[in-house]
Each structure stands twice: as structure tokens, then as C-alpha cells.
Amino acid sequence: MHTNDTHAHLDNVSKRVTAVKEVRVKKPKALLIDAGDVFSGTLYFNEFKGQADLQFMNLMGYDLMTFGNHEFDLGSSKEGHQALADFIKGAQFPFVSSNVDFSADEKFTGLFSDLISSEPKKGKIYNGIIKEIDGEKVGFFGLTTAETADISSPGEVKFKDYVEEAKKAVKAFEGQGVNKIVAITHIGYDDNPAYDNDLELAAQVDGVDVIVGGHSHTQLNKPVVIDQDKKGNKKDPTVIVQAYQYSDFLGTLDVEFDKYGKVIGNAGELIKVADKKEDPEAVKLLETYSSHIEKVKSTPTGATAVKALENPRTNGDNTKSSVRKNETPLGNIITDGMLEKAKQYNKEVVMAFQNGGGIREAIDAGPVTVGEVITVLPFGNTLATMKLTGAELKKAFEISFKEFPIENGGFLHVSGAQVKFDSSKPAGERVVSIAYKNSDGTYTEIKDGDTYTIATNAFTAKGGDGYDVFKKAYEEGRVTDLGLSDWENLAEQMKSLENVNPVVEGRIVDVAGPGAELPGGDIAGADFSGTSETPKVYKSDVTVSITNVASLKNAVVKGNLTLTGTVTDKVSFSNITVEGNLDVSGLDGTIYDFNGITVNGETNL
Secondary structure (H helix, E strand, O other): OEEOOOOOOOOOHHHHHHHHHHHHHHOOOOOOEEOOOOOOOOHHHHHHOOHHHHHHHHHHOOOEEOOOHHHHHHHHOOOOOHHHHHHHHHOOOOEEOOOEEOOOOHHHOOOEEEEEEOOOOOOOEEEEEEEEEOOEEEEEEEEEOOOHHHHOOOOOOEEOOHHHHHHHHHHHHHHOOOOOEEEEEEOOOOOOOOOOOHHHHHHHOOOOOEEEOOOOOOEOOOOEEEEEOOOOOEEEEEEEEOEOOOOOEEEEEEEEEOOOOOEEEEEEEEEEHHHOOOOHHHHHHHHHHHHHHHHHHHOEEEEEEOOOEOOOOOOOOOOOOOOOOOOOHHHHHHHHHHHHHHHHHOOOEEEEEEEHHHOOOOEOOEEEEHHHHHHHOOOOOEEEEEEEEHHHHHHHHHHHHOOOOOOOOOOEEEEOEEEEEOOOOOOOOOEEEEEEEOOOOOEEEOOOOOEEEEEEEHHHHOOHHHOHHHHHHHHOOOEEEEEEEHHHHHHHHHHHHOEEOOOOOOOEEEOOOOOOEEOOEEEEHHHHOOOOOOOEEEOOOEEEEOOOOOEEEEEEEOOOEEEEEEEOOOOEEEEEEEOOOEEOOOEEEOOOOOOOEEEOOOEEO
């Protein structure tokens, strides 16, 4: 049995307990394995730092676990990796980790061993473990993505090359007469091969028979078998499994070997946890945690979301909008709060940005609670300011746009600035311009040689998500961590607005895509409006006839807007910005109101 990327989603854990028990009735010797990322993602983690999850893992009788990148999220906190160390010590099972070096962090002293053990102790980390199953020796080792150094906060914990460490593990097992070898990995099924992934591992390392994976949140409904190496040559089969995310499924796998340790058969499936009944013992245990969570969740922020603040993902369809590649209303209000708070401490701050991968959930319409805000920003990041040259800012946004239109967790949402890029250009050559917003609403384009003060979260400021340009600034002492909680900043920003209704404003524009600036002139009423996700931006004066038009919405006019025609019924306006003047003197009929139009110039009635 296997799970991965549960991310502290415990509301369905009593059903997972039932699923595990049902499998054990049929197969009492079945192992239960987790491939990492138990930490981070819900209020259960924010409040209990992994201890709630551990209670249930111990209850279910997990046999083995490896570490995910999010197990290292608290490394930059005041307590460092104390929560992870406590999690390990309290586990009624051992951990396997072959490419992670814990030696430089004293919190793990006495918890890890570089040995392969056939008699592992609970609450300890081993390079590998040998278990005897039905009289056969099976070796288990663990791998964690080297990308952790960029996307988490491992601190003194270091990561070694996964291919080399896997080869060493296989050689060590074979040296002890073990020819059935399982890798428990948190490197992603088909994740970025520049770092690591399961497909590469299977193709490059001989002797790995089974990979129980995580990290990419991949739903492998059936096991995948890799029987060719990197050159396309035939190799012994490697079976790969992964069970999606959030404890939605319990994965199962049976493997048949020949006498030489070669896989000759496999069968596996994903058991849908939601279909199971709740285990009474688990329900009672969960109440000790959920009652506290409900109190936290229900605490009001004093703000009301006028409409749902969505957190879209592409789910593999790159034509769709995503928090990891497009400007979103939620990203805008988060960065607005960061900019507002940072300016209270440093008036020189001109813009703020937030990595899209750090925005984890949406907010429903209606009163906003503390719980909702924390779930949006669950990683406990703090606000930091940073001094960068214009040239460094451009390098940073090249990283932000490098994967477009594919999702990138490092995609930067911005406040106080407008960033234009050209997706038709090669990665690294896409930034067209970056301009910061002045107090009068105008924009000033940055200069390569000038220095600017920006605000972001401490994770990004220290080089998270592969921002080497920020890491350099941090190492040179150009970053100041203000120590202010990111979710508290968001809650404060929402409370200050009371009625929260952010929109997409054209802060991030692809000049080669749907967000490109359009010419002005006479525009048909039916063609004028954009969408909330991609408003239309007109670069000069626009005249629109609104005869027989019910609404105009989601547009930015960088010149003057003139409305003409006959109004025969009520016309509504929403999310329209006119940087010049608004002229409605030529309209016939009655206009009920102009709410929804923001005019920076004058209005001629």
C-alpha cells in the first residue's frame, strides 16, 4: 500500500484508515509506505506541525517513509527543523533516505545512519532497509528531489545526486544478496529532468525493480512499466506507481519476481478513499484536532469577498489560466497587501511580488475567515525587502516567464508595477519592459543600472524557486527580513478593504498573446469587453456605441473613452479603467449609474 503528497489533508483520514484495514484483511503482510510531503498544506499542519498526521500514521501502522520537499519547509523559521526532528522521533516506523545529508544540522544528530539495516529501529533514518517478506529479502531506499534546495528551506540539509546515490544503494543491496529492490522516491514521475524524476531513474539505474513515487501529484491508475534504458535498449522491468494527492487514494501494488529477482508480473490499483466508511476510532481521534481547527477556521477577519477569489490551475491544458502563469485577482490582493505593509517600514519600496506556487487555495465568496487566509498562504513565510538593480529585476522576470505557457511555481505576481513579456521569444529573452507605478498613477520604466527596493516573501528573497539572482542579493546582505507573517498581511489587507473585489488589471501582459495591447478607434459594443482573467487593453482613444448592449466590462483604455448610441435599457459596467477622459455627452437615453468605471481624467456629461 502506498500514499504520497497527503499535505496534512486529514478531514478524510478516518476513511483512509478503513481502506488500509480492508487491504490488510485480504493481505495481512502488505506493507504501508509513504513517499513524502506529509507536511504543509492545511491548518492541521499550521497548528500541529505534523503531529496530527503522525498520530494517524502510527495508528495505521505505516512501515516506511521517505522525505518530500515540504518536510523541509520550516528550515528558515526560528525553530528550524525542530518540527521535522520531532516528527521523526515520534514515528512508530523508520525512514529511508539515500541522497539527503542531515549531518550539518544538529537537530538530526543521532537520528540518521548511513548504513543499510536489516534490523531498523522506529524513529530513525537509514540509507536503506532490508525487510524479509515471505522468506525473501527486499531492499528499500529513499530519494528526495534536489529541487528541494530551491523550492523549500532545507538550511544546512544537503541533497546529493539521485542517480549516483541510487546506483550506490543498488550495489550495496546486491552485495548483501538482495536482488529485489524498491525505491521510495519524492522526485516526481515525469517532473523536470534537469533535477530528477522517476522515468529517468528507471531508465538510468539498473537493478531498481519498483518505484513508489511522489512529488508530481501524478494519478497513475495502473502501474507503469519501464523496460528500456536511455538508449532504447531492452532492460529488466521497473514498475512505477504513484497515488495522486491529499489522501484521495490509497495505492496498492502486488509484484511477482522470478528466482533471479526479475519482475515478471504486477497488479495495482488506486482505491478511492472517499468511497469508504469512516473508522470509528479514527473519527474520535480526529475530533481532538478538528475541534481546535474549527475554532481557528471560524475566526472572522472582518472582510467579505464580493465574489470567489479563485486559484486556477491548468490540469495539463496550457490554454487555461493558472495561478502559476497568469495574473489573478487573488495574486493581486496578496501582493497589494505585501506592498502596503512593506512601505510602512521602508518608503523606498516600489513594488512587491509573490511566487504563484506559494498560493495554495481559493477563497469562497462571503465573509472571510482566518482559516481561509491561512490555507491560501500556509507556509509561514515572512515579508522581506530586497535591493535589486534594474538588470537583476529583468533577470528575475525572465525566470518567472521561462516555462510559459507551462505552469511554473516561481511565476511572480506583482503589485506596484506593470511587466510586459513576449511569449513568442525564446526563454531568457522574453522580458519586454518593467515599469513601477508612481503615486499619481503613471508608470516609470526601470533602468538597468539603477537600484530599486522591492518586497517579497523571505522564501523567494533567499533564492527559492531557482531565483539565483535573489540568492546572490541575499548572500550580499541586500535582503531585510521584516519578520511579518504573510497570511497576517493578507488578512490585514482584506480587512482594510472590507468588501474585497480585486480584478485582473493588466499588471502582467504578454504582448504576443491575448493580453496584448489593442489599437483604439471605433469599437463595436459587442467586441469591446474582455474577461476578468484577460481584460482587453486599448493603447489609444476608443469610441464605443452601446446601442443594444447590455454590459461593458474588463477593459483598460489608455486614452479617452467616448460612449455613443441609444440606451434603451439598463447598461452595467464593471472593471473598466479609463486612463484619459470619459465622454458620455453624446448618449441618448437614461444611464442608471456608472459604477464599475474608474476614470483617471475628467468625465464629460
